[in-house]
Amino acid sequence: MITDNSTMQLLQQEMAIFIRRAEAARIAYLSEHDCDRSTYLLLQHLKKNGPVGLKAMSTSLQLDISTASRQIASLEAKGFVERTSDPKDARVSLLQLSEEGSSFLRRAKELRHQFFTLLLGEWSQEECEQFGQLLQKFNQTVEQFRQRKISLLKENEQ
């Protein structure tokens, strides 16, 4: 249990700034050759999770299905994603990376890697690892909180 106010203060403040800065930096230095945050996450997800339906995907990414639907539509238009209808359920169209999507993702990853290497040139390996792990832990904490909250609500409803 944390009671130290100034720690929280710092955390909040820097989180708010971080969200703004991180995005701005990506846009300023990568945008030409990169894709946006959402595209990146979507492509990444498709690469890892093979052919999946929109619902399944939006659920794992914690996105509203309408949001995912639009984003996928735009990726499809660019030729990065292909759909085949699920033989077992005609409502579902299975999504997967196309060749182009795949190589685009590879390229985007490389670029990001280069950019981060440059940006974090003065950081030690250890700091980078720690930061990555703390971000991951935070994300997991939010996820767990969300689930706990939902189940609490459900219990209350009953």
Added chain:
Amino acid sequence: MITDNSTMQLLQQEMAIFIRRAEAARIAYLSEHDCDRSTYLLLQHLKKNGPVGLKAMSTSLQLDISTASRQIASLEAKGFVERTSDPKDARVSLLQLSEEGSSFLRRAKELRHQFFTLLLGEWSQEECEQFGQLLQKFNQTVEQFRQRKISLLKENEQ
């Protein structure tokens, strides 16, 4: 210099997720009584930096002045911000927190503090501190990078 690919991989991935999750969590659990990220940062800035003009403020916050102008306009409409024209320069209107703005900010801070305390209930004091510091360091790194980049560009131009 970092060369470890998987560290970078983790960092990128978790950063992208973090931006989404952090915002979603705030909205989901605080939105009723809270203000958005930008409002929070603006109010906070005004509190710390007393009466300032729009330009000065948008520069320190690294926001386009048009963005800041609109956000301030909306805060003004809510009665959180007051403007007085600068006697030394009629183009400038000096912005400062009103009483309501001030107490709203106090309340928002408290709420956030409560929420974070709940969310990070399982985190140790040390982890919180570390995370806050790493976020801060990252923000500073981006800021420095931006300035270096700009001055490099200027040198090249000459």
Added chain:
DNA sequence: TCAATTAGTTGTAAGATACAACTATCGATA
């Protein structure tokens, strides 16, 4: 005094996101 600069506003646009209304399909049961 007049041209160039600066502060600020407003028009327009784009990306991320959500909710709600709708269509098409599925599956269980009466």
Added chain:
DNA sequence: TATCGATAGTTGTATCTTACAACTAATTGA
């Protein structure tokens, strides 16, 4: 098996954050 409730997905609408560009009004330096 015909129907009705649930589910997958799309589309309309809306909000938030942000930026760039065009504009106005005030300032300042030559």
